[in-house]
Amino acid sequence: MSRTLSAPVTVAFDYTRSTGPVLGRFLTGLRDGVLVAGRTSAGEVVVPPLEYDPVTHQQTTDFVEVAPVGTVTSWTWVPEPVAAQPFDRPFAFALVTLDGATKPMFHAVDVASPSEISTGMRVQVRWADERVGHINDIACFEPVAELDEVESGAGGPGRARPQPRDEAATEQSRPEPVTGVITPVSLDYVYAASPEESTFYRGLDEGRILGQRCPTCDKVYVPPRSACPSDGTPTEGEIELSGLGTITTFCIVNVPFLGQKITPPYVSAYVLLDGADIALLHLILGVPADEVRMGMRVKAVWKPREEWAYSLENIDHFAPTGDPDADYDTYKRHL
């Protein structure tokens, strides 16, 4: 058995970005099938445009359209793509200097092997089927067929010409400029509990609440700690606590929010277990929320054994014992 417990945790959110006028102009261009670059004070033509000029520090206002065809100036091979990359098969990331631009932009190139890409190679935009005003409106770059280059010149090879969004709509009601993009972010972590915490969670799986004492300051921590927050010493020993305790302070959560696991209203309380020197944050049930008091004596109410896991959630909630309230002096130093 591993010394420590671990479990997956995913942190995911769809962030909503305001683009501002400069990047908005670029993204509006992508949606409409054109590549908009910005000209800097030094005469460089940069795509995507810089929001502010690095020399004059002024906002970019000089925009030029550049060709959807360009030259690879450097590249790298991606043999094992990961989630959210442009392809689920091997591909190249490349710096491509578009015709009309002086600085390269970064994007994917769809080729089957590294032998099919080289610096100096001519590539063209492959547009996404649906364009919304996002960098992924450029699905990728792809090699320019020699025939295309000869027949139509650098300005407008066949495949790089996007399909019009919707002819009628384009004529009659030009869509509004792009001002925002949605950026989904999802991070997968392995959350690892410390050895001391792992002992605590394993204890919960056996219906026990295990604390440890800091040998330096003598305080009993629940859960135990790899480093006492006061002096850095690992907590030691095994102190089994009864599951009886006192509510020190609490709040009644009435507000719903994204990701919430418990339906409000609920009482979130600090429960100072008898024998511990630090309170645990937990849920109070078995009493109307407005009757919960500081000093109220409570006991752990466990879930049915078959639902137990390595979790503090094995204790479903704390409920009043019905005993007289604890004396203020017994918990005031925990407020």
Added chain:
Amino acid sequence: MGKQPAAVVGIGQTHHRAKREDLSMAGLCREAIDRALLDANMTLDDIDAIVVGKAPDLFEGVMMPELFLAESLGAAGKPLLRVHTAGSVGGSTAIVAASLVQSGVHKRVLTVAYEKQSESNAMWALSVPLPFNMPVHAGAGGYFAPHVRSYIRRSGAPTHVGAIVAAKDRNNALKNPYAHLHNEGTTVESVLASTMLWDPIRYDETCPSSDGACALVIVDEDTAAASPNPAWIHGQAMRSEATSAAERDQVNPQASRDAAAYLWKQAGITNPFEEIDAAEIYVPFSWFEPMWLESLGFAAEGDGWKLSESGETAMTGRLPVNCSGGVLSSNPIGASGMLRFGEAALQVRGAAGEHQIDGARKALGHAYGGGSQFFSMWVVGADKPTS
């Protein structure tokens, strides 16, 4: 060589709103920066170094935003530093910037702090459930509400004091054109009648969620000579502590008391209540006004609420607190601390407009962050410090 004098000669802030969809993060920073530089009669070319601060990356989902912001902040070819201390970051960022001048490393430092809360959801970001644990966390309000209850119990404060503070700050905000909330007609009664969110904290006793930025230009003594009204830094302090030590005092944290004691000592202040003319204190939930008044030494322990209740912290009182409307009226989290520092400087420069306290000579700027874990504060004065 001792510490060199430093002064704030430029202050800029955005018009704070729930959603500044007209601006990118870079644009938001630049709105504040351009106003600060204009105020300082400088351009980015005059600046030696830039110090940026913002709240935790998860709040906006951008790792290391200073990388993509560098050119927009005018940092090409200059040192660019980022400071990160949760909600206190705006304050600690200003202190780091000031330190670069006081140490003699740079003469003219630009500092900016920002937050674009509309791009994310801070409540979600602060409440991500972790494996093995009990998912009872409920954002910043859920974290601080039990400690507010502890304060009420410890001090014996009447339960309407929080509403008094909220009504005061919301009415002060009406005098501040940059404030996010301009809620006309807020009264103690209307605050008390608002929805209880995290009992004992009501809706109108909580800060809004704002987009905004603040920027300061901090300069050395020679450069400050060109300013008609520099705000001299008389003292500054930062302290931290562990969030979860046994028997930690979360109402009046040790780090807060230690920072305040060091601050007053540097500034030569022995009686803060008498000597400070205006205070901008980080009050995201109304009850933190009396709590911090005690911790900062403006009142004895247990007596802070008496200053709030009796009107001493109103603009007409002896210790006006948060004349700008404070965090309760504008809360771009990463910028909120710098706004406190900047508003304090505006007061001693006589440049606070309608929310100016006449004749303010010394002012406090204050911020805290994390689970009352990080503290940063400064005293600015109209006069050059004598030592």
